Amino acid sequence: MNPIVVVHGGGAGPISKDRKERVHQGMVRAATVGYGILREGGSAVDAVEGAVVALEDDPEFNAGKCAFQLVNNTPHCFLTDQGAAQFAAAMGVPEIPGEKLVTERNKKRLEKEKHEKGAQKTDCQKNLGTVGAVALDCKGNVAYATSTGGIVNKMVGRVGDSPCLGAGGYADNDIGAVSTTGHGESILKVNLARLTLFHIEQGKTVEEAADLSLGYMKSRVKGLGGLIVVSKTGDWVAKWTSTSMPWAAAKDGKLHFGIDPDDTTITDLP
Numbered sequence: 156m157n158p159i160v161v162v163h164g165g166g167a168g169p170i171s172k173d174r175k176e177r178v179h180q181g182m183v184r185a186a187t188v189g190y191g192i193l194r195e196g197g198s199a200v201d202a203v204e205g206a207v208v209a210l211e212d213d214p215e216f217n218a219g220k221c222a223f224q225l226v227n228n229t230p231h232c233f234l235t236d237q238g239a240a241q242f243a244a245a246m247g248v249p250e251i252p253g254e255k256l257v258t259e260r261n262k263k264r265l266e267k268e269k270h271e272k273g274a275q276k277t278d279c280q281k282n283l284g285t286v287g288a289v290a291l292d293c294k295g296n297v298a299y300a301t302s303t304g305g306i307v308n309k310m311v312g313r314v315g316d317s318p319c320l321g322a323g324g325y326a327d328n329d330i331g332a333v334s335t336t337g338h339g340e341s342i343l344k345v346n347l348a349r350l351t352l353f354h355i356e357q358g359k360t361v362e363e364a365a366d367l368s369l370g371y372m373k374s375r376v377k378g379l380g381g382l383i384v385v386s387k388t389g390d391w392v393a394k395w396t397s398t399s400m401p402w403a404a405a406k407d408g409k410l411h412f413g414i415d416p417d418d419t420t421i422t423d424l425p
């Protein structure tokens with residue numbers, strides 16, 4: 156099986172020219188890290204973790220920190236609040252004050268949003284920067300990872316789509332893997348990642364499946380977003396209904412990259 160990794164940097168509105176360059180570098184770096192892990196025989200799980208950690212460490216994106224493998228270390232899928240903090244401490248994850256996880260750019264965005272409002276709207280494109288990765292390894296295993304700081308100006312206690320199985324992402328070796336971005340409440344309502352894989356299970360191509368599930372989310376709950384998919388047979392796609400979505404894919408020594416629709420560049424990987 157030829158390994159593949161695909162990454163995204165969040166569905167968004169138009170991206171300015173100078174930010175585009177920084178976003179481009181971040182996408183290329185993450186895809187290269189993930190692909191390097193796969194090329195050395197690493198697993199799909201290691202590849203998506205490596206790619207997403209590279210994006211979490213990049214202040215250009217709005218993500219969490221520390222994509223730790225909960226499922227491999229506990230019998231559970233989810234831990235929250237105090238339990239999550241206790242688990243992280245037990246696993247030796249260093250504690251970082253919340254303040255240090257917020258960039259100046261995001262502090263400004265929050266202050267602006269408190270006056271303007273609107274980031275909660277289903278078609279809002281202000282919530283840029285969520286990151287994600289999907290991968291297929293040499294053994295035919297697939298995996299996904301999605302990490303976010305969430306929508307701006309949300310209520311305390313809000314749980315978005317990104318950490319939720321079936322919404323923010325899904326992976327099944329019998330079908331493929333998906334990571335999503337966009338309006339979280341819409342993504343949760345239509346179970347966007349699992350819905351996409353359902354269409355692939357029904358015989359649709361990855362492209363058709365992505366169009367169908369994103370189209371359904373738009374028509375049914377007026378939600379905008381985007382997603383990346385890799386199938387168990389090695390087909391992949393990046394699709395979005397927001398204005399833009401930075402993405403990159405590495406396969407067969409080539410790097411594919413894009414931000415706007417119909418604007419893909421292909422270069423040789425180092």
Ligand SMILES: NC(=O)C[C@H](N)C(=O)O
Nearest residue numbers: 285305306315336337339
């Ligand atoms: N940009 C995003 O993808 C935001 C994320 N889906 C959320 O609603 O929290």
